[in-house]
Amino acid sequence: MNIDSIAIPANSLSNYEKQIYDLKQLLEISKSLSSVLEIKKVIESMLYICMCQMRTLSAALFTLNGFEANAFTLDSNYNGMELASDINYSVPVDHPAIQLLESTNMTYTYEEMVDILKSRKEEIAFLETLHPSLIVPLKVKNRLNGFLVLGERIDLGEGNVYSSYEKNQIMTIASLAAIAINNATLMDMTTTDMMTHLKLKHYFFSVLMDKIDHAFVDSRSLAVFMLDIDHFKKFNDTYGHACGDMVLIEVAQIIKNTVRAEDLAARYGGEEFVVLLCDVEQEQAFEIAENIRKAVETKDFVFEDQHMNVSISVGISMYFGIKEMTAKLLVEHADAALYESKNNGRNRTTIYTEKKPAKKKKSASKKAELKI
Numbered sequence: 090m091n092i093d094s095i096a097i098p099a100n101s102l103s104n105y106e107k108q109i110y111d112l113k114q115l116l117e118i119s120k121s122l123s124s125v126l127e128i129k130k131v132i133e134s135m136l137y138i139c140m141c142q143m144r145t146l147s148a149a150l151f152t153l154n155g156f157e158a159n160a161f162t163l164d165s166n167y168n169g170m171e172l173a174s175d176i177n178y179s180v181p182v183d184h185p186a187i188q189l190l191e192s193t194n195m196t197y198t199y200e201e202m203v204d205i206l207k208s209r210k211e212e213i214a215f216l217e218t219l220h221p222s223l224i225v226p227l228k229v230k231n232r233l234n235g236f237l238v239l240g241e242r243i244d245l246g247e248g249n250v251y252s253s254y255e256k257n258q259i260m261t262i263a264s265l266a267a268i269a270i271n272n273a274t275l276m277d278m279t280t281t282d283m284m285t286h287l288k289l290k291h292y293f294f295s296v297l298m299d300k301i302d303h304a305f306v307d308s309r310s311l312a313v314f315m316l317d318i319d320h321f322k323k324f325n326d327t328y329g330h331a332c333g334d335m336v337l338i339e340v341a342q343i344i345k346n347t348v349r350a351e352d353l354a355a356r357y358g359g360e361e362f363v364v365l366l367c368d369v370e371q372e373q374a375f376e377i378a379e380n381i382r383k384a385v386e387t388k389d390f391v392f393e394d395q396h397m398n399v400s401i402s403v404g405i406s407m408y409f410g411i412k413e414m415t416a417k418l419l420v421e422h423a424d425a426a427l428y429e430s431k432n433n434g435r436n437r438t439t440i441y442t443e444k445k446p447a448k449k450k451k452s453a454s455k456k457a458e459l460k461i
């Protein structure tokens with residue numbers, strides 16, 4: 090037998106090697122995406138992965154933002170793109186473009202999508218400003234939970250044209266990303282308070298325990314705030330529970346807008362909130378707490394044409410990573426400081442200080458025992 094007759098052509102061997110390499114890449118991508126349950130980090134990783142794999146200069150992901158969203162929006166889910174401030178980057182859930190992406194399992198160029206939609210193409214004309222080379226649906230169980238817009242490709246001679254193999258590749262990555270985003274979204278829903286959209290108490294404690302461990306190992310400082318709305322019951326009793334809900338939502342929004350991006354705010358229960366700040370000194374923690382308190386104090390709360398004054402009391406506990414600490418005790422310290430704020434007239438911030446127990450006087454009999 091002539092050995093040349095069974096030789097594998099060099100280009101075929103090269104293709105097989107590329108496919109094996111790509112399969113290994115997909116495995117690593119799957120591991121990377123499934124190991125993260127924070128929605129922002131999942132999306133950030135996915136954008137970088139898609140840009141790298143498809144060799145594009147930019148990428149953007151439109152998702153359903155919120156529990157009752159009626160449109161796919163871009164928000165901050167993009168990389169390498171410059172957005173126009175006067176353009177609303179959103180597509181209603183009932184738009185034919187969404188129905189098209191939901192009804193098929195394939196990618197589209199912008200030109201292909203415009204050609205199919207025709208009569209309603211003006212409503213997605215803003216997509217052209219993103220310089221799309223390909224639009225990719227993200228689906229889980231035949232349900233669309235987002236779509237990816239890949240920007241211009243790095244010029245390697247093929248322009249913006251994608252091969253069938255590349256389209257299959259990006260669809261596989263999109264499927265993995267869709268599952269990861271879905272899992273992260275479910276995680277977000279089960280750890281988020283539906284009214285205030287802050288995190289729930291059990292999630293806060295799980296994060297706090299982890300941060301305390303890291304702070305102890307690295308000798309870093311962290312702070313915990315306990316915040317309580319003063320005389321909250323009067324809002325419910327005077328104006329009804331709808332008013333109380335409004336106050337809770339507005340105060341939660343102030344907290345969210347005032348703390349740093351890396352901080353964690355949660356609803357502790359009722360009218361109480363809790364905040365975790367990492368890598369922060371006592372002076373900075375106090376300043377942030379005071380900024381929250383003053384923002385609430387100066388805000389004009391309006392419910393059904395009724396203007397109301399709202400104030401909060403705050404307690405702060407600090408951990409400097411020097412000795413072992415539990416999450417429960419750190420929160421209890423913040424709670425003790427909170428009640429000191431309330432006992433001293435409310436609408437103020439107090440930092441917890443450990444009170445040293447008073448020395449007990451020795452009894453006469455004890456003294457006598459010592460002399461023996």
